[in-house]
Amino acid sequence: MSERDFAILRSVAEHRFLTVRMIHQLHFHELSPRSGLRITQRTLARLRRWRVLGTLERRIGGLRAGSGGLVHYVDLIGAKLLQIENGEPPKRRYTTPSTTFLSHTLAIAETHITLLTAQLQGRLELIRADIEAVAWRTYHGLGGALLTLRPDMYLETAAEIGGDLISSWFFEQDMGTESIPTLVRKSREYENYRRSGTEQDQAEGVFPLVIWSLTARTETKAEQRRLALVEAIERDQRLDGRLFRIIAPHQLIRLIQTGGTA
Numbered sequence: 001m002s003e004r005d006f007a008i009l010r011s012v013a014e015h016r017f018l019t020v021r022m023i024h025q026l027h028f029h030e031l032s033p034r035s036g037l038r039i040t041q042r043t044l045a046r047l048r049r050w051r052v053l054g055t056l057e058r059r060i061g062g063l064r065a066g067s068g069g070l071v072h073y074v075d076l077i078g079a080k081l082l083q084i085e086n087g088e089p090p091k092r093r094y095t096t097p098s099t100t101f102l103s104h105t106l107a108i109a110e111t112h113i114t115l116l117t118a119q120l121q122g123r124l125e126l127i128r129a130d131i132e133a134v135a136w137r138t139y140h141g142l143g144g145a146l147l148t149l150r151p152d153m154y155l156e157t158a159a160e161i162g163g164d165l166i167s168s169w170f171f172e173q174d175m176g177t178e179s180i181p182t183l184v185r186k187s188r189e190y191e192n193y194r195r196s197g198t199e200q201d202q203a204e205g206v207f208p209l210v211i212w213s214l215t216a217r218t219e220t221k222a223e224q225r226r227l228a229l230v231e232a233i234e235r236d237q238r239l240d241g242r243l244f245r246i247i248a249p250h251q252l253i254r255l256i257q258t259g260g261t262a
Contacts, residue, residue, distance in 0.1 A: 005043070007027060008047065008053075009074065009082065010082075011027070012078070013078070015108070017056070017105050018106075019106065020044060020070055022106075023040055023044065025113050026113060029120065047078075051075045052078040054072070056070075100175070103175055104173060104175055108173050111173065112129055122161055123253060124161075124256050125157060125160065126157055127156040128154070128156035130155075134154075135151045137199065139193055140196065140198075147192075149170075149190065151171060154170055154171070155171055157256050159256070159257050159259060165259065169210070169256070169260075170190065170208045170209070170211070171211045172212050172213065173213050174213070176221065183212065184236060187210070187212075187236075188236070190244075191239050191240065207243075211245045212229060212246045214229065214248070215248070219248075229246050
């Protein structure tokens with residue numbers, strides 16, 4: 001396997017699932033769109049033959065999407081290669097995901113790729129991006145109970161390449177599947193974690209801003225949900241609204257470029 005093959009394997013392991021287009025954007029972006037996609041598909045076909053990667057039965061876009069709609073995960077040989085590289089068994093075993101879980105996972109991957117693309121374009125610097133379990137935080141709550149905060153991502157960014165001012169963020173992706181009260185409860189978890197002081201002790205007193213990126217089946221519904229969450233956080237006396245940023249996905253880059261003031 002080439003170094004690029006291993007890089008693809010690591011990316012799929014990091015994100016759990018990636019589409020052909022995502023792998024193209026991550027690892028073949030320097031090539032022209034047509035030749036890059038062709039080489040991506042050839043490379044992935046070889047990794048599938050070797051059982052380094054596998055694909056879900058269902059495709060993004062349905063059967064008409066062809067090979068471009070394949071969703072990849074780490075297969076048996078890929079897991080063994082990662083175990084050799086890391087010196088420990090894989091922490092995740094493949095299971096067939098629900099439609100909701102897959103959509104959410106791919107949306108997080110899409111956000112990560114959006115940030116990487118913005119960095120390539122010189123629009124910001126992505127210093128750190130921890131996805132799901134790597135981003136999770138354990139801390140002691142009231143009474144000494146051990147609790148875990150589970151953000152979708154933890155990010156460190158600069159508004160420009162080489163910039164001195166670094167911003168940190170917790171990122172949450174909602175696809176319109178959770179109720180507003182559920183999102184408020186998750187927001188309270190961030191407030192509880194902030195009050196514990198655990199993050200500040202490890203980050204020179206800084207606590208990240210929390211980004212809620214909300215979508216839904218229609219943009220009208222998504223905007224209604226964003227406004228509803230803003231209002232619910234403002235009404236909740238246990239929450240400090242200054243900690244949260246509720247956005248549409250297309251607003252993320254601008255938010256980061258302005259350090260959260262947009």
